[in-house]
Amino acid sequence: MSTKMLEQKLAELQQRVETLEARVKPASKGNWRNAIGFAKDDALFDEAMKLGAQWRKKSNREDH
Structure with a gap:
């Protein structure tokens, strides 16, 4: 490229x-x-938090 x-x-x-x-x-x-409170009553945010918790729980079990 010139x-x-x-x-x-x-x-x-x-x-x-x-x-x-x-x-x-x-x-x-x-x-x-x-x-603060930006995600109150937000179903997508709640689902993201749930999936994140599941991922962390699974990840922690695999580490030990």
């Missing part, structure tokens, strides 16, 4: 990053408090 092509790709990537950064709300101090 230098000119690399520079063009880099410019495109920089533009994409700027676009993505403009969409993201900057994190504020203490923002974690806003996340």
